[in-house]
Structures are given as C-alpha cells and as structure tokens.
Amino acid sequence: MKFLLIFIGGGAGSIMRYLFSVWFVFLPGKTFPWPTFLANVVSCLILGVAFKKLNSFFPYEPQTIWLLITGFCGGFSTFSTFSFEILTLLREGLFFPAVLYVLISLLVGVGCVFIGYMV
Helix, strand or coil, X not given: CHHHHHHHHHHHHHHHHHHHHHHCCCCCCCCCCHHHHHHHHHHHHHHHHHHHHHHHHCCCCHHHHHHHHHHHHHHHCXXXXXXXXXXXXXXXXXXXXXXXXXXXXXXXXXXXXXXXXXX
C-alpha cells in the first residue's frame, strides 16, 4: 500500500512539474530558470502545509504523508533539474545568475516551508 500511494502521488507531482515547465517558460529573464524555481517554491509551500496539517489531523495515518509529502512533493520538486540548470549557467559563464539562483532558491524554499508550516 505504501509504494502504491507514493507511486500515485509521485506521478501526480511529476505531471504538475511538467505543466509548470510548459506554463511558466515564457516568464521574463531567459537566464533564470523560472519553471524549476516556481515548482520548487510551490512544492516547499505544499510540504510545509502538509507536514503541519497532516500531523495535526492525522498523526497516526502515514498514508497521507506517503501520498502527499513523499509522493507528490517528491515528484513535483526538482533537485536534479535545479542542479543541472546551475551547471548549465556556470558552463555558459553566467556566474552571477547561477549564484543568485542558488541563494534565492534556498532562501525562498526554506522560507516557504516555514510559512507553510506556520499556516
């Protein structure tokens, strides 16, 4: 049951991640990878809210955590893409955008988990 819930959540998260790459590709700033950044930010918010709310309402039901946190957020967030985009920016000589992307992603990501948890 655990693996099925993680599989379903991960599939839904992966589809949402793909949709972000389609929907947000046209945002300004060609050197900044907006779709990945936004997917990671939204995933951090969802994870923070889900962790707090699910532990409050369903403290003894790990199925909801497997489905939403491990599955959906795991499929939706994109650390491997994030890492690849940083490497691509560095290889293209775009050091400042690469460093900015790392710093903003970490600060906003941690902030979003905190905000989601506090909601």
